[in-house]
Amino acid sequence: MNITVLGAGVIGLTSAYYLSRAGHEVTVVDRHADVAAETSFGNAGQLSYSYVAPLAGPGVLSKLPVWLTRGDSPVRFRPSVNTEQWRWCIEFALACSRKRSQITTRRLLSLSFSSRTLIHELMRDEPRLDFDFQQSGKLVLHRDANAMQSAVNLLEFQRSLGCEQTALTPEQCIELEPALADVRQDIASGIYTRSEDTADCYRFCKGLAAILRARGVKFALNTPIEELRRSARGDIDVRSGGARLRTQPLIGAAGIFAHRQNERHRIDFS
Numbered sequence: 001m002n003i004t005v006l007g008a009g010v011i012g013l014t015s016a017y018y019l020s021r022a023g024h025e026v027t028v029v030d031r032h033a034d035v036a037a038e039t040s041f042g043n044a045g046q047l048s049y050s051y052v053a054p055l056a057g058p059g060v061l062s063k064l065p066v067w068l069t070r071g072d073s074p075v076r077f078r079p080s081v082n083t084e085q086w087r088w089c090i091e092f093a094l095a096c097s098r099k100r101s102q103i104t105t106r107r108l109l110s111l112s113f114s115s116r117t118l119i120h121e122l123m124r125d126e127p128r129l130d131f132d133f134q135q136s137g138k139l140v141l142h143r144d145a146n147a148m149q150s151a152v153n154l155l156e157f158q159r160s161l162g163c164e165q166t167a168l169t170p171e172q173c174i175e176l177e178p179a180l181a182d183v184r185q186d187i188a189s190g191i192y193t194r195s196e197d198t199a200d201c202y203r204f205c206k207g208l209a210a211i212l213r214a215r216g217v218k219f220a221l222n223t224p225i226e227e228l229r230r231s232a233r234g235d236i237d238v239r240s241g242g243a244r245l246r247t248q249p250l251i252g253a254a255g256i257f258a259h260r261q262n263e264r265h266r267i268d269f270s
Contacts, residue, residue: 004029004238005251006225009040010201012253013208016217017122019251026217029238031224036205039255043201048138049116050163050193052108053154056095102157109161116195126211131204138196139168139176141187148189155191164195 001024005012008030016026032038055074067073079085095104123129142148148167155165173190174180180187213219228238228250238250 001025001248002027003249003251005253006030006238007253007255008032008035008205008209008219008221009038009253009255010036010043010205011255012251013205013212015251015253016212017208020212020215020217026212027220028212028217029220029223029225031222033222035209035219035221036202040201040205045132045198045200046138047116047119047197047199048193049112049195049197050109050158050165051138051140051196052105052112053158054095054101054104054108056092056104057101058096058098059150060096061093105154105158106161109158109163113162116197119197126208129204129207129211131207132198132200134198136196136198138193139173139190140193141173141180141190143186144188151191163193165191165193168192 003019003024003026005016005019005026005028008028012028012030013035016028019026028035030037064075067075068077095101123133140151142151152167155163155167159165168176168190170184170187170189173187173192174184176192209219225238
């Protein structure tokens with residue numbers, strides 16, 4: 001089957017990898033001259049499989065008024081007349097219940113654990129893929145007892161779902177990372193997750209692209225999409241610079257630009 005992947009970031013390249021392994025003919029299309037030219041270029045190096053709890057959770061709505069007045073807030077809000085924004089706000093508010101938050105966390109953890117299994121299997125299957133991978137674990141510090149209690153509540157729930165997390169005293173945090181001794185007075189406690197990894201997303205993408213080329217995957221770089229059109233047979237024509245590529249399934253992995261492609265070409269990637 002001929003399959004086109006739109007986007008040469010980490011999601012597009014890994015999709016192309018597994019599609020190619022399954023025996024499909026794959027073409028990766030991207031508007032940039034190289035792979036991993038946008039989000040995947042500067043993606044943070046953490047592979048935090050256990051830190052997936054949604055922002056929409058119990059207690060968040062009561063914190064929003066304070067957050068929105070702080071310069072270091074985790075939330076920014078710019079009101080507009082866009083009805084999609086207000087629909088999203090309503091859905092966010094409805095998702096802030098404990099029951100909904102736990103359902104979402106359970107689903108995200110399942111997805112995250114599958115991701116961890118796949119990345120470890122990929123490293124085993126592609127031993128030449130070098131991207132500074134380390135199984136380093138992750139230590140999250142908390143400055144006050146209230147924040148720590150919320151973290152412990154989440155820890156206990158996630159532990160029941162298979163997370164390997166441990167609550168530590170300040171002394172245990174310093175024993176794990178001696179450099180923290182100078183800020184002992186600022187540490188209330190910490191959460192240590194042994195299973196977390198670190199890696200270089202850009203190097204991963206570059207190395208995986210080389211593997212894909214060796215497997216016969218085609219790359220159409222410097223190729224901004226001008227038109228997507230679905231034929232009566234269900235195929236999709238991808239047009240760029242006068243060139244035409246006919247594909248059957250079309251994998252949308254263009255990040256924040258996927259929504260624009262949906263609106264412009266009336267192709268639903270969801």
